[in-house]
Amino acid sequence: MTTFSDLGLIEPLLRALTTEGYTTPTPIQTQAIPLLLQGRDMLGIAQTGTGKTAAFALPILQRLDANRVKAAPRNPRALILTPTRELAVQINEGFSTYGKHLGFKRAVIYGGVGQGPQVSALNAGVDILVATPGRLLDLMNQRHINLQNVEFLVLDEADRMLDMGFIRDVKVIVSKIVVPRQTLLFSATMPEAIMSLAKGILKNYERIEVTPQSTTVERIAQRVMFVAREDKRRLLTDLLNDKAVTRALVFTRTKHAANRVAEHLAKSGVSADAIHGNKSQNARQRSLDAFKSGKARVLVATDIAARGIDVDGISHVINFELPTDPESYVHRIGRTARAGTSGAAISFCDADEVGDLRSIERATRQTIEVDTTHAFHAAHIATRSERSGGPRPQNRPSGNRPSQGDRNSRNSRGGKGGGRPWENRSKAA
Ligand code: AMP
Numbered sequence: 001m002t003t004f005s006d007l008g009l010i011e012p013l014l015r016a017l018t019t020e021g022y023t024t025p026t027p028i029q030t031q032a033i034p035l036l037l038q039g040r041d042m043l044g045i046a047q048t049g050t051g052k053t054a055a056f057a058l059p060i061l062q063r064l065d066a067n068r069v070k071a072a073p074r075n076p077r078a079l080i081l082t083p084t085r086e087l088a089v090q091i092n093e094g095f096s097t098y099g100k101h102l103g104f105k106r107a108v109i110y111g112g113v114g115q116g117p118q119v120s121a122l123n124a125g126v127d128i129l130v131a132t133p134g135r136l137l138d139l140m141n142q143r144h145i146n147l148q149n150v151e152f153l154v155l156d157e158a159d160r161m162l163d164m165g166f167i168r169d170v171k172v173i174v175s176k177i178v179v180p181r182q183t184l185l186f187s188a189t190m191p192e193a194i195m196s197l198a199k200g201i202l203k204n205y206e207r208i209e210v211t212p213q214s215t216t217v218e219r220i221a222q223r224v225m226f227v228a229r230e231d232k233r234r235l236l237t238d239l240l241n242d243k244a245v246t247r248a249l250v251f252t253r254t255k256h257a258a259n260r261v262a263e264h265l266a267k268s269g270v271s272a273d274a275i276h277g278n279k280s281q282n283a284r285q286r287s288l289d290a291f292k293s294g295k296a297r298v299l300v301a302t303d304i305a306a307r308g309i310d311v312d313g314i315s316h317v318i319n320f321e322l323p324t325d326p327e328s329y330v331h332r333i334g335r336t337a338r339a340g341t342s343g344a345a346i347s348f349c350d351a352d353e354v355g356d357l358r359s360i361e362r363a364t365r366q367t368i369e370v371d372t373t374h375a376f377h378a379a380h381i382a383t384r385s386e387r388s389g390g391p392r393p394q395n396r397p398s399g400n401r402p403s404q405g406d407r408n409s410r411n412s413r414g415g416k417g418g419g420r421p422w423e424n425r426s427k428a429a
Pocket of ligand 1: 051
């Protein structure tokens with residue numbers, strides 16, 4: 001089996017990885033690190049959860065270290081562009097963790113907050129800059145940042161930058177980078193606009209693909225609970241009474257519902273917070289920090305707010321409301337069972353959501369097992385779902401933890417491996 005030292009990483013990085021408890025590189029790391037250490041450009045088709053941050057951060061740190069220069073004010077050597085503040089903070093934390101024995105100076109900049117502290121960080125000297133495009137351009141226009149020394153450029157989640165309308169900004173930013181550079185572009189999907197962007201900025205690049213998501217779905221213990229809409233909140237509190245639910249991410253369709261569910265939980269004595277697009281960046285970060293630190297056991301989120309959130313150790317994803325599109329379902333449940341832990345996904349389905357459940361099952365090519373053992377089981381909804389799609393497996397034990405048998409059967413489906421999200425789903429391009 002490949003180890004991190006087989007990939008050619010230097011000792012200070014290996015030491016940091018050992019401290020983090022990483023023993024085996026993920027497929028994208030195994031494929032990308034040697035290439036990137038040679039200075040090649042790369043197109044990575046991969047999602048959050050595959051280990052892609054370390055796949056680019058480790059080689060960049062090593063190459064920065066191979067040619068050390070004093071960190072210059074306002075002139076980063078490595079620039080990572082990412083669509084959201086949450087991702088920017090996570091990537092910066094990744095560089096901090098992996099690079100902790102190398103002592104590079106970092107700054108992270110994003111919109112929605114005052115620019116003062118960010119400008120100060122840039123003035124203090126910066127080797128590695130992680131940024132969202134809008135704020136970066138803003139600070140460039142004010143001459144707080146100069147990209148003339150950038151040697152390493154990473155475009156992370158390029159498809160989301162496109163969706164969020166950042167591509168023009170990205171192109172302007174890239175056009176300001178002058179030195180011959182190493183460029184990496186990551187995207188979960190490859191729409192035409194991203195492919196043409198990639199062709200325009202990557203030179204003699206290698207394409208690496210780590211997909212598809214559907215196998216991730218198979219690995220997570222999933223259940224559906226048929227419940228009348230008015231009983232959903234009480235069912236949720238019942239589930240959360242189980243101490244096995246150590247860290248739960250609860251999804252609603254709307255911001256309004258997210259607030260209402262979080263308030264209901266707080267009233268019921270469950271430590272909960274909500275995260276959605278109506279909250280300020282600072283409030284979102286506070287909620288996320290409370291969830292990460294365990295101060296809030298439950299985070300209630302909308303799909304948009306939760307995209308890209310990477311919190312380890314989420315024991316349960318609960319779909320308080322089913323999403324209308326199957327892709328969101330896959331994204332949602334992929335927040336659990338990360339980095340080798342087991343996880344459960346529980347979906348509430350009321351009378352109006354039977355059709356959504358069916359389309360999720362069709363798209364993921366599976367039938368989700370029904371849990372009838374909870375106090376609010378709505379037999380008439382279950383019957384309706386049977387009518388629309390044939391018989392379903394039923395009566396799983398109502399324990400909130402995936403049973404051992406369940407975990408085994410899920411893992412055995414994909415062959416060997418301890419059930420890490422990235423196992424059994426990599427393929428070289
Ligand atoms: P990413 O796709 O970069 O967002 O990483 C997903 C999660 O996997 C993060 O929580 C990382 O800390 C973790 N991770 C990344 N690489 C490894 C590895 N080789 N072994 C164990 N955990 C890892």
